[in-house]
Amino acid sequence: MSDHELPHVAAPPPGLLALEARALLEAARFTFIGPKLRGIPQGTGQPVMIIPGFGTNDMATLPLRSALIKLGFNAYGWDFGTNLGMRSKIKTGLVRRLEQLNEHYDAPITLVGWSLGGVFAREIARHQPQLIKRVITLGSPINGHPDANNMVTLFRIANRGKPVKTDIEGFIKRRIPPPVPCTAIYTRRDGIVTWSCALETEAEHTESVEVHGSHMGLVFNRQVLKVIAERLVQA
Template sequence: MSRAAALSDSLARGAVAPSKALLAGEVGAFLHMRWAAAFGRAVPLPVQGEGRPVLVLPGFMASDNTTARLRRSLAGAGFAVHGWGLGRNLGVSANMLEAIDRRVAEIASDRPVTLIGWSLGGLIAREYAKCAPERVSRVITMGSPFSGDPRANNAWRIYERVAGHPVDCPPVQCTLSEKPAVPTIACWSARDGVVAPASARGQEGERDLALEFDCTHMAFIADPKAIRTVARLIVD
């Protein structure tokens, strides 16, 4: 799809980058939420993990440290939860899906794994599930811009500078809006100051369920209510 066609499609879906006011709210809350995401105490969860394997993929410029509170909370409820183990997420690379495949084989060789991806991590999770659906139980994305124009967000410019490729031309073959052949849940928020809600929500046929959260972009992996909701989505 050409850039002009993608923009027209995005506008038709209501997918435009969040306002400067919402982005300012993200910036203002960044330090607090980043601290909570990395160091906040585990959140008591109303579910039993029963050893279900879970792999959590961080967002752009984030690492496993940023998803620590979410993972601690899931571990405390009995999930066999793991970080992606690939360091800081600096963008999509040509061998990234192979690296995810090796990680999945390490942590869940005999059981399908639930993939939880925050922001860019959710896009990677969806693409991996398309390649290896037999290894994936379900995909849960949080504020991940898989639908419409990939520039309907406030992060694409810095992404292109860091990753070294256009946001709509990654070094892997993919159609972001195409749904994986596994249950796929898209978590989105009208308060998201980074990703357009319509891009993270998607349309019928692009995901199985879209669930609205009441949180900022950063809070998807830090806010106790959001963490409890994500935990329920794994077992429901």
Template sequence: MDSPSGPSSPPSRYLLMLESRAICELGAFYAAGPFLQFAPAGDGHPVLVLPGFGASDFSTRPLRMFLRNRGYRAHGWKLGSNLGPREGVEENMRERLEWIAGHYERKVSVIGWSLGGVFARELARHSPDLVRSVITLGSPFAGEPRANHGWRCYEQLSGRKADDWPERERMKQPPPVPSTAIFSRTDGVVAWQGCLEQLSATSENIEVESSHCGLGHHPAVLYAIADRLAQPEGQWRPFDRETGWRRFIYRDPTRAEGRRPAAA
């Protein structure tokens, strides 16, 4: 029998099996094209998108394509596959951020998927003068190092122990810029409890019904991203999930646990 999942353990095998939904969610992305045309348009500021562990810029192409359609200057990280904080990676990300900010002479919004979101938050912490906002997608910045199904692979590929992150407690604190954590309770790769942002005047959580591997192209995720990025600089407000159709798509992220996911 499958052991119960929780904030200190990886998601259940049932949820891991449901990660196959990501293929259907990619199809939903293309099918929802006409609907996504109604997503808020942007002001043209640059956006840096960081891929998840083991993935490259290829995985974020649908997201960047959507962002460009909404008027943003979307960029990949151009560092190949994300194999963790290996030598030179963090320095190269900072240089990439500095180049984009200097090229457009504007602050950069940073979106990170899974491990990419952990990097995004640290970029904002290191260079708050260059970062406009941070959005994370299923990023376990506040969770236990082994509360996911990828920690063994991470240790093999990165050459580091899963719990070998300096100042882990500091990582749980919101970065010094507006931040949004998008998560799914049906995430089959990382424990969703570790993907939650501490609430503050400039930080929030948005819940969606998605697989972990589909977060970067799920229509509900993309709409929420567009809504967050479209806010005027310096006028950040929490996501409004209560108005109109949104109440049926975006559930209350503070509700009690215990709901079993429906099969895709």
């Protein structure tokens, strides 16, 4: 397979990338003032794990998890430090942790993945669907062309300047949604991932939901919190 089999989509323009700075304000408002919880469904202890985006860790998703806990859900981080890409040790550890949570709750777990974390969530659900109730992605590059984002530079830094090889065949396969309910949350003002590439492939068990805000602010977004809560209370 080749990249000619994928529609070429450009990365978000510099203007949108610059606007990602507004995520600082979004984070401050969400973290210190707190989201308005009125009108958001209350949970009854449903378990959910949130996988952070590339270059971030559980501290970045703590405000979102705290809000979910206030709403009555059991929200967990991924507990594997900074997300610098999938490694075999992390993959094995995540599956083991999900197995433990499944045993504890006697129920499958909802996985929420922010940006690259959403790619991880979908792949885990693809290979271990019995462990996963639903996957929710936040601005994740799950469709379109692998170059349709502004993450290449960050990947190069993480790989100590080495060229980053694009797995076109793997990317094409990943466009197919895993066999569990999938919700893709996206924003048209995304400065990191081209918004059209964050949409789920249409299927009976998939949906794409638009919110307003920045890519970096998706974990500090009341609309995102509401969508997650609404999906968590679904049977």
